[in-house]
Amino acid sequence: xxxxxxxxxxxxxxxxxxxxxxxxxxxxxxxxxxxxxxxxxxxxxxxxxxxxxxxxxxxxxxxxxxxxxxxxxxxxxxxxxxxxxxxxxxxxxxxxxxxx
Numbered sequence: 001x002x003x004x005x006x007x008x009x010x011x012x013x014x015x016x017x018x019x020x021x022x023x024x025x026x027x028x029x030x031x032x033x034x035x036x037x038x039x040x041x042x043x044x045x046x047x048x049x050x051x052x053x054x055x056x057x058x059x060x061x062x063x064x065x066x067x068x069x070x071x072x073x074x075x076x077x078x079x080x081x082x083x084x085x086x087x088x089x090x091x092x093x094x095x096x097x098x099x100x
Contacts, residue, residue, distance in 0.1 A: 004060055006093070007070040007085035012055050014096045027083055027098045028054045035078060043075065058083060071099070 001009070014020035015028075028051050032040075037047035044053050058072040061082055068087035073079060081100050088094040 003068065003087060003091070004063070004070055006091075007087075008055075008058065008072065010085050010093045010096050011058065011072065011083050012052075015051055015055060019096060023096055023098050024055065024083055025051070027081060030081070031074060031079060035074075039076070039078060 011024050015024045031054065032049065040049050041047050043057055046053070049057075054074075057074055059075050060070060061073045062071045063069070064071075068091075070085045071082040072085070073082045081098055083096065084099045085096050086094045
């Protein structure tokens with residue numbers, strides 16, 4: 001797996017955990033509430049997606065060149081929020097957080 005895949009897996013694993021409460025879980029609930037049902041229907045074929053479907057939609061917005069940080073967001077330029085995953089020394093994941 002490359003770092004982008006590892007970062008997405010870290011986001012997926014944080015869902016439903018204490019770490020994910022103010023990260024991916026908040027990202028998912030916020031966007032399910034705020035985005036129109038037509039957005040979800042267009043991308044996923046359902047008006048109310050489950051968390052795994054939302055995580056599956058995440059796309060890489062930016063990879064910071066000076067740091068090993070990957071920012072993921074929803075497709076279609078519909079939000080300013082990102083799920084940010086940062087790697088530390090030796091490739092270990094340091095943080096998974098929601099940022100705007």
